[in-house]
Amino acid sequence: MQSLGILGVGELTEKVVRGLRRSGFDGAILLSPRNAERARALAQACNCEVMSSxxxxxxxxxxxxxxxxxxxxxxxxxxxxxKPGQHLLSLIAGLDLQTLQATFPGAVCVRVMLSYTAQFNQSTVVIYPPDETARICLGPLGSMVVMDDEPAFELATVAACMNGWFYFLFDDLQQWLVDKGLPVEQARTLVLGNLEDCLASARAHPDRSLKALGQAIATPGTYTAAGLDVLNHQPGSATWGAACEVVFDALLNRPPPPSN
Ligand SMILES: NC(=O)c1ccc[n+]([C@@H]2O[C@H](COP(=O)([O-])OP(=O)(O)OC[C@H]3O[C@@H](n4cnc5c(N)ncnc54)[C@H](OP(=O)(O)O)[C@@H]3O)[C@@H](O)[C@H]2O)c1
Known part of the structure; x- marks a missing residue:
């Protein structure tokens, strides 16, 4: 197994390291020394080495x-x-490939997008450009999606933001149940359980659109259809679309590259 160096021991890289070790990555993992306490704790928990620089x-x-x-x-x-030809896998959102290559000359740069569930090996892992070394190294962190062009990778970054937004939507739905009198734990179980039902159905029917799966439930005369009428009348999806546009715009109109 190849060795991996971590430049910047923080929230996300820590979860990547945990996920790699959990999946059996047995190569050396070398940590940058900044944020010394955090690096020491991670080194101890995941058999890594904190380097001097x-x-x-x-x-x-x-x-x-x-x-x-x-x-x-x-x-x-x-x-x-x-080192010439050394792979540099960048987690930095919004930092495009051309800028990365110019900032780290000689390295083979690959952009990567993943979520905190990398620590449980259940993240969506997006890479651009296609790269076998990156695919082999990060594949164990979850489901790999390889992008052929950079605008597609930026769209994947917007999708990664959706991951964060979903929590707020589910929290609102849970809160509604709590306001009506359910205990928090029960409300949480119901919201997440119904979400899991939805995911299971979507995964079991890859050939059917998400809309078709919903329409099969919201048939005329059902309670689901009655609620859907309200949702369609005041479409929350318009607000979600606006949030996506704001992030996508920010990614495409990024500030000038950092100077070396
Ligand atoms: N968090 C996510 O879910 C997520 C998802 C996708 C992409 N990303 C990207 O991942 C990157 C990291 O995010 P994060 O939330 O993990 O950040 P973070 O927790 O702040 O971690 C960054 C770490 O890098 C350290 N650092 C700063 N300058 C350094 C240097 N010159 N040498 C070595 N280490 C240095 C920081 O130390 P100090 O605290 O001392 O500055 C900190 O420990 C961001 O660029 C973000 O765009 C994050």
Whole structure:
């Protein structure tokens, strides 16, 4: 198994490391030293090594995972020189491939989008461009989706935001049940259980559209249809679409590249 260097030990990279170890990744995992306490704790929990500098991570790892926030990229880039041909898997949302290549010359850059469920090996893992090394390394974190072009990858980033938004929708639905008198745990079980029913049905019928699956339930005269009439009258999907547009616009009209 190849070794992996983590540049930026934070929320997301920590979950990637946990997921990799959980899936049996037995290569060395080398951590950047910043945020020392967090790095030490992760090293202890997941059998990693905290290196003395970012360059030491680069020098001793076959592949690199970049997990700093966008405003830290320039400083990090000034601290390291990747090895020629070294894979650099970037988790940074909105940082396009051309800028990545210019910022880390010599590295083979791949963009990656995934969610916190990587720690349970159940994330949607999106990569661009297609890359066998990235696919093999990150595949165990969940379901891999390989994008052939960058605008498609940006759309996948919007989809990753939906993951975060869903929690708020489900919380609203749970809260409605609670306001009507159900205990919180029961309300949560009902909302998540019905969501899981929906996912199970959609997965069992990949050939049927999501709309068709819903229409098969909301047949005329049903309670589901009565509620759907209200939803269609005041479509919440318009608001969701607007949120998607705002994020997509921000990704396409990103600020100028960080200087090296
Ligand atoms: N969180 C998500 O769900 C998600 C999803 C998709 C993509 N992303 C992307 O993932 C990236 C990380 O997000 P996050 O929420 O995990 O951020 P985070 O928790 O803030 O982690 C970033 C880590 O990088 C460290 N760092 C900053 N500059 C560094 C340097 N020069 N050398 C080494 N380490 C450095 C930070 O240390 P300090 O705290 O000391 O600055 C921090 O420990 C972002 O670029 C984001 O766009 C996140």
């Amino acid at each position: 970012n360059q030491a991570v680069v020098d001793n790892a076959a592949m690199l995972l970049l997990g700093v926030r966008p405003d830290s990229v320039a400083q990090l880039a000034a601290e390291i020189t990747p």
